[in-house]
Amino acid sequence: MFSEADWIALRLTLQLAAIVTLLLLVLATPLAWWLARTRSWWSRPVAALVALPLVLPPTVLGFYLLVALGPEGPLGRITEALGLGLLPFTFPGLVVASLIYSLPFVVQPLRAAFEGIDEATLEEAAALGAGALDRFFSVVLPLSRHGIAAGGVLGFVHTIGEFGVVLMIGGSIPGETRVVSVQIYDHVEAFDYAQAHGLSALLLALSFGALLLLYTLNPRLRSV
Amino acid sequence: MDGIRARLIQVRPGFTLDVALTLPGRGVSALFGPSGSGKTSCLRALAGLDRLPTASVWVNGACWQDSDADVFVPVERRRIGYVSQQAVLFPHLGVRANLDYGWRRRGRPQSVRLDDIVALLGIGHLLERRPDTLSGGERQRVAIARALLADPQLLLMDEPLSALDAARKEEVLPYLEGLHATLAIPAIYVSHAFDEVARLADHLVVLEHGRVRAAGPLPEVAARLDIAGGFGDAAAVVFDARVEAHDAADHLTRLRFAGGTLDVPLRREPVGATLRCRVHARDVSLTTQPPQATSILNVIAAVVVERLDLPGGAQCLVRVDAGGTPLLARITARSWRQLGLEPGRAVWAQVKAAALLG
Numbered sequence: 001m002f003s004e005a006d007w008i009a010l011r012l013t014l015q016l017a018a019i020v021t022l023l024l025l026v027l028a029t030p031l032a033w034w035l036a037r038t039r040s041w042w043s044r045p046v047a048a049l050v051a052l053p054l055v056l057p058p059t060v061l062g063f064y065l066l067v068a069l070g071p072e073g074p075l076g077r078i079t080e081a082l083g084l085g086l087l088p089f090t091f092p093g094l095v096v097a098s099l100i101y102s103l104p105f106v107v108q109p110l111r112a113a114f115e116g117i118d119e120a121t122l123e124e125a126a127a128l129g130a131g132a133l134d135r136f137f138s139v140v141l142p143l144s145r146h147g148i149a150a151g152g153v154l155g156f157v158h159t160i161g162e163f164g165v166v167l168m169i170g171g172s173i174p175g176e177t178r179v180v181s182v183q184i185y186d187h188v189e190a191f192d193y194a195q196a197h198g199l200s201a202l203l204l205a206l207s208f209g210a211l212l213l214l215y216t217l218n219p220r221l222r223s224v
Numbered sequence: 225m226d227g228i229r230a231r232l233i234q235v236r237p238g239f240t241l242d243v244a245l246t247l248p249g250r251g252v253s254a255l256f257g258p259s260g261s262g263k264t265s266c267l268r269a270l271a272g273l274d275r276l277p278t279a280s281v282w283v284n285g286a287c288w289q290d291s292d293a294d295v296f297v298p299v300e301r302r303r304i305g306y307v308s309q310q311a312v313l314f315p316h317l318g319v320r321a322n323l324d325y326g327w328r329r330r331g332r333p334q335s336v337r338l339d340d341i342v343a344l345l346g347i348g349h350l351l352e353r354r355p356d357t358l359s360g361g362e363r364q365r366v367a368i369a370r371a372l373l374a375d376p377q378l379l380l381m382d383e384p385l386s387a388l389d390a391a392r393k394e395e396v397l398p399y400l401e402g403l404h405a406t407l408a409i410p411a412i413y414v415s416h417a418f419d420e421v422a423r424l425a426d427h428l429v430v431l432e433h434g435r436v437r438a439a440g441p442l443p444e445v446a447a448r449l450d451i452a453g454g455f456g457d458a459a460a461v462v463f464d465a466r467v468e469a470h471d472a473a474d475h476l477t478r479l480r481f482a483g484g485t486l487d488v489p490l491r492r493e494p495v496g497a498t499l500r501c502r503v504h505a506r507d508v509s510l511t512t513q514p515p516q517a518t519s520i521l522n523v524i525a526a527v528v529v530e531r532l533d534l535p536g537g538a539q540c541l542v543r544v545d546a547g548g549t550p551l552l553a554r555i556t557a558r559s560w561r562q563l564g565l566e567p568g569r570a571v572w573a574q575v576k577a578a579a580l581l582g
Contacts, residue, residue, distance in 0.1 A: 127305070127306035
């Protein structure tokens with residue numbers, strides 16, 4: 001049913017989603033914790049910045065990333081100076097773009113979970129001798145497990161589904177940047193609807209299944 | 225350097241806390257006052273949950289905070305047991321794991337025996353339960369046990385009974401009284417209910433508008449008219465009495481205290497045991513002649529010391545001295561006038577009821 005190129009695109013997509021999800025869980029956790037706990041005025045612009053990919057056309061985000069990561073861009077100069085080369089049209093470039101694009105989908109559920117933890121619970125843990133890191137691992141993480149699961153699933157599914165940013169920053173290099181959504185686009189452009197159907201149905205089923213799992217496990221997350 | 229010394233200053237819009245505390249290194253000290261008097265602010269500062277900009281806290285010779293020297297020991301290294309109003313149990317852990325949380329972090333010291341503390345608070349049958357299946361009283365008992373297992377040097381309790389209804393209060397109070405009798409470390413108990421304080425505390429600090437209004441041994445402070453006048457129905461004196469004899473036939477026990485004797489319903493304590501008595505001002509009436517025929521068993525000779533008019537004008541609070549033990553009587557202003565009472569006048573105090581507190 002799937003061609004060799006389809007399988008390559010599928011494997012690449014899952015690889016990308018897995019790497020991005022893991023990185024996001026690590027990066028978004030301190031950010032979400034800060035947003036949930038701080039009283040600083042700065043939390044507002046930071047929250048707005050994090051949420052931007054929710055409303056911005058992916059092409060706009062992709063365009064700016066392309067410019068910034070390009071040879072004349074500030075980030076591009078840094079990556080070149082570090083010996084990493086230029087990131088546009090590479091797999092690492094896709095990872096960076098996806099991190100930014102999927103960040104709000106991980107930060108929001110984490111932040112909601114962290115905000116749900118009563119300050120008194122943390123004070124109790126401190127009074128019982130637990131330091132800050134200890135409190136985080138022994139109280140905050142176990143109490144946020146549903147939010148973390150939700151953030152992971154949403155980040156994963158959303159990374160699989162992205163198209164505009166990928167096209168702008170990654171192009172369509174087989175085995176390097178051609179993910180499933182781009183592959184589908186290529187099939188449609190070539191009027192190969194049968195192949196496009198197969199991959200589209202797979203993405204549809206995968207996304208629906210993930211969300212169903214999420215809402216079955218935790219009905220409280222409907223607001224996410 | 226035994227005991228607790230603290231100086232706590234905090235200026236917030238509309239509220240200034242300016243308190244110096246000197247509390248004994250053993251027994252229960254009560255921080256007592258109406259809501260907004262600053263008692264919880266004091267407790268949180270002592271615990272290290274809030275860092276006041278100007279404060280010093282010394283506990284049994286150890287410095288926990290000294291803002292002048294920029295010393296601040298964080299709460300997790302203060303070796304406290306903290307029991308809050310709403311018994312906060314970790315919802316993701318069972319009762320046993322909740323109890324273990326602090327104990328494990330102190331290296332499970334063998335000087336603190338889990339079985340003893342579980343028995344003291346009567347929670348043995350709850351160990352395998354989840355926190356959300358416990359009643360309010362059970363939760364609070366587990367929270368107290370968990371605090372004790374953390375091997376604290378100071379136990380801090382912030383109105384641990386205030387979130388409970390009357391029946392649950394009566395369920396938890398005996399355990400707190402048991403704690404009072406066995407605890408080797410100092411405890412600070414915050415409350416706005418004088419009845420609780422009278423049952424549990426040895427030392428009383430009365431707070432008002434962020435300042436200390438009175439401080440000292442509970443029997444002394446509670447008998448001060450300027451303090452007791454604000455307690456309303458709860459105004460009472462507290463003193464220690466010794467079991468002198470049991471009268472099995474009449475089911476009575478005779479107690480002796482500095483001012484005389486009291487007959488109370490038969491007690492189980494042996495002769496010679498010391499009991500704490502609380503006598504409410506509302507249960508004491510005064511006569512100027514020894515009563516001849518009265519159903520009231522306990523009549524104690526005393527001398528009028530002073531009076532305080534109570535709000536409303538109908539009643540006054542009278543302090544009398546019974547051989548060195550102060551008693552309070554709440555009588556009407558008319559009675560005061562008709563009996564011709566005045567300081568120095570010999571009277572008989574009729575005690576209708578005396579509560580014995582463990």
